[in-house]
Amino acid sequence: MPKELTYLEAIRExxxxxxxxxxxxFILGEDVGPYGGAFGVTQGIVEEFGEERCFxxxxxxxxxxxxxxGAALRGYRPVAEMQFADFISCAFxxxxxxxxxxxxxxGGRASVPIVIRAPSGGNVSGGLxxxxxxxxxxxxxxxxxxxAPSTPYDAKGLLKAAIRDDNPVIYLEHKYLYRRAKxxxxxxxxxxxxxxxxxRREGNDLTLITYGAxxxxxxxxxxxxxxxxxxxxxxxxxSLMPFDKAAIFASVDKTSRALIVHEDVKTLGxxxxxxxxxxxxxxxxxxxPVMRLAYPDTHCPFASVLExxxxxxxxxxADALRNLAAY
Amino acid sequence: MASIxxxxxxxxxxxxxxxxxxxxxxxxxxxxxxxxVRQGKVRSGVYTGIGQEAIIVGTCFDLxxxxxxxxxxxxxxxxxxxxxxxxxxxxxxxxxxxxxSKGRDSALHSGVPELGIFGxxxxxGANLPVAAGLALTFKMEKTDNVVVAYFGEGASNxxxxxxxxxxxxxxxxxxxxxxxxxxYAYSVPVEKSLAIDDVADRAAGYGFHGxxxxxxxxxxxxxxxxxxxxRARAGEGPTLIECKTYRWHGHSEHDKAxxxxxxxxxxxxxxxxxxxxxxxxxxxxxxxSEKLAEIETRVSSVIDEAVAFAENSPDPDxxxxxxxxxA
Numbered sequence: 001m002p003k004e005l006t007y008l009e010a011i012r013e014x015x016x017x018x019x020x021x022x023x024x025x026f027i028l029g030e031d032v033g034p035y036g037g038a039f040g041v042t043q044g045i046v047e048e049f050g051e052e053r054c055f056x057x058x059x060x061x062x063x064x065x066x067x068x069x070g071a072a073l074r075g076y077r078p079v080a081e082m083q084f085a086d087f088i089s090c091a092f093x094x095x096x097x098x099x100x101x102x103x104x105x106x107g108g109r110a111s112v113p114i115v116i117r118a119p120s121g122g123n124v125s126g127g128l129x130x131x132x133x134x135x136x137x138x139x140x141x142x143x144x145x146x147x148a149p150s151t152p153y154d155a156k157g158l159l160k161a162a163i164r165d166d167n168p169v170i171y172l173e174h175k176y177l178y179r180r181a182k183x184x185x186x187x188x189x190x191x192x193x194x195x196x197x198x199x200r201r202e203g204n205d206l207t208l209i210t211y212g213a214x215x216x217x218x219x220x221x222x223x224x225x226x227x228x229x230x231x232x233x234x235x236x237x238x239s240l241m242p243f244d245k246a247a248i249f250a251s252v253d254k255t256s257r258a259l260i261v262h263e264d265v266k267t268l269g270x271x272x273x274x275x276x277x278x279x280x281x282x283x284x285x286x287x288x289p290v291m292r293l294a295y296p297d298t299h300c301p302f303a304s305v306l307e308x309x310x311x312x313x314x315x316x317x318a319d320a321l322r323n324l325a326a327y
Numbered sequence: 328m329a330s331i332x333x334x335x336x337x338x339x340x341x342x343x344x345x346x347x348x349x350x351x352x353x354x355x356x357x358x359x360x361x362x363x364v365r366q367g368k369v370r371s372g373v374y375t376g377i378g379q380e381a382i383i384v385g386t387c388f389d390l391x392x393x394x395x396x397x398x399x400x401x402x403x404x405x406x407x408x409x410x411x412x413x414x415x416x417x418x419x420x421x422x423x424x425x426x427x428s429k430g431r432d433s434a435l436h437s438g439v440p441e442l443g444i445f446g447x448x449x450x451x452g453a454n455l456p457v458a459a460g461l462a463l464t465f466k467m468e469k470t471d472n473v474v475v476a477y478f479g480e481g482a483s484n485x486x487x488x489x490x491x492x493x494x495x496x497x498x499x500x501x502x503x504x505x506x507x508x509x510x511y512a513y514s515v516p517v518e519k520s521l522a523i524d525d526v527a528d529r530a531a532g533y534g535f536h537g538x539x540x541x542x543x544x545x546x547x548x549x550x551x552x553x554x555x556x557x558r559a560r561a562g563e564g565p566t567l568i569e570c571k572t573y574r575w576h577g578h579s580e581h582d583k584a585x586x587x588x589x590x591x592x593x594x595x596x597x598x599x600x601x602x603x604x605x606x607x608x609x610x611x612x613x614x615x616s617e618k619l620a621e622i623e624t625r626v627s628s629v630i631d632e633a634v635a636f637a638e639n640s641p642d643p644d645x646x647x648x649x650x651x652x653x654a
Contacts (some may be wrong), residue, residue: 008473010561039577045500052467055493058490058494058497060456060489060490060494062453062487062490063455063456063487063488063490063493063494065456065457065489066453066455066456066457066459066460066487066490066491067456067457067459067460067463067494068459068460069456069460069462070445070456070457070458070459070460070461070462070463070464071461071464072460072461072516073438073440073445073457073460073461074440074461075464076464078460082515092454093448093450093453093459093487094453094487095451097448097449097450098448098450098453098457101436103444103651103652103653103654104428104431104651104652105428105431105436105437106427106428106437106438106439106440106446106651107427107431107651108428108429108650108651109438109439109440110438110440111654113654142652143652143653145653166654167654185360186537254605297344
């Protein structure tokens with residue numbers, strides 16, 4: 001029976017179901033134990049599984065990831081929580097030098113099946129250190145996978161896929177969506193395979209590629225364009241590394257025009273890679289340069305008026321789509 | 328020459344000779360590597376532990392296959408004692424396809440899970456949180472296996488040292504932390520990087536016992552390790568053993584080590600762990616000249632065979648430069 005769940009509840013459901021399925025899955029992080037996590041994601045988990053399988057750590061992000069790596073080498077599947085994605089930089093070395101390289105330098109004899117859950121993103125007045133989108137750092141490092149769900153269904157299905165994946169996976173859960181995104185989520189195993197995008201809306205005129213909290217404003221902008229007679233394919237990437245080239249190319253082959261929208265900053269963000277890939281491999285299909293609408297190259301400010309000035313929104317996305325259509 | 332006091336170990340004559348063999352083999356391996364670097368046969372990445380062998384032999388001697396070690400870059404001998412063949416280690420140093428990492432890295436950045444060997448990165452101290460993670464799984468499984476994690480006095484200044492030892496202390500994990508205090512972090516002498524005399528004192532900050540010992544006395548190291556291993560196996564938590572020692576060569580084989588005096592080096596060479604132990608065994612009438620010759624021959628043949636194997640091994644297939652990134 002499908003249930004109506006919030007994005008946050010869907011994450012919790014994936015954790016609980018995976019812990020019931022596989023005794024090797026455990027959770028560690030700051031305040032994830034009896035308190036239930038800073039956002040409440042792990043509420044109730046200690047009650048069912050005990051503190052042996054869902055435990056608090058000191059404020060030691062590097063150790064949280066390092067301990068996870070050690071446990072993974074012994075066959076466990078730790079799910080580490082960074083309290084905020086912003087804090088993941090404190091564990092950067094363990095992720096990029098230890099986890100990402102391990103299989104390679106071990107000659108393929110081992111792998112590191114860890115999931116690092118990282119609440120990311122802004123639009124919550126979080127300021128500089130509770131709003132970041134660190135995906136590009138990790139997409140840039142071979143050996144890691146990076147996912148960023150936008151719906152409760154995907155939040156659950158992608159987390160299950162991440163926990164069962166034999167590689168280190170950075171799971172970016174957008175804080176803005178925690179209680180705002182609601183949707184039908186089936187009980188049990190609906191796995192969303194890592195590396196597959198979802199087409200959220202179909203149209204023959206334009207392609208809009210996005211992910212995370214930018215999906216909803218992108219759909220709203222696409223609806224506005226539809227009222228103006230321009231139909232847009234909206235592709236929700238869901239998985240940033242690897243990303244779904246086939247879905248992107250299928251759409252671009254049809255529309256010949258692509259806009260990429262993301263909340264991470266523009267320079268060397270995911271959009272840069274997608275744009276370069278489309279131009280390299282689908283140049284002849286294009287009738288316009290691939291365009292990007294992203295966060296300006298700045299930090300996330302606290303004051304609402306400042307933050308809103310930086311975030312793409314339905315107005316700015318619709319304008320970008322109009323520019324693309326008119327090119 | 329320093330001498331070894333008669334101690335009350337339950338070590339058989341055979342075991343004592345075994346210790347002697349390991350000391351000789353590890354020394355010979357490093358010495359041959361040093362020559363191979365000068366011959367241009369092994370390129371870069373060679374960090375010998377000449378002068379520090381007693382630490383590895385004393386701490387690894389009683390380990391089981393199921394126990395885990397987390398060596399640092401000078402601890403090639405620990406790989407051998409844990410069961411990796413000398414020929415495979417030599418092939419690793421040559422960057423050959425038959426090495427542990429299939430030529431992807433020389434040095435000790437590779438590991439062997441089934442032998443309980445974790446290969447660290449070049450980021451010193453980064454193995455310590457991983458050691459805690461490995462130990463956590465032993466505690467979860469209620470086994471009496473242990474982790475022995477090595478680090479230098481230089482790495483004791485990193486954040487990962489603090490995070491890893493604190494995590495191990497808080498959770499009373501079965502880890503023996505072995506500090507190889509060889510007086511220099513590359514060129515920086517210990518008095519410029521530590522405001523205290525003994526790294527062992529740092530253990531108090533993590534709620535467990537620390538002891539500073541003569542790291543050039545294999546039996547003193549063995550005795551301390553026995554106590555620490557016993558406590559760890561009994562669930563009494565970690566111990567920090569600081570072994571005072573000295574590296575005879577530079578930081579790497581390319582470092583001429585002009586930052587230290589000849590007198591200082593000569594003083595430490597007079598404390599060479601190997602002749603000290605040789606004399607001890609001879610005084611016990613356990614190392615007749617034929618036995619000594621037999622061991623030396625055995626060591627030479629192992630090293631010669633390892634070099635021949637490495638030299639005759641094929642280079643890696645260039646395609647392997649981009650494989651084993653993902654499981």
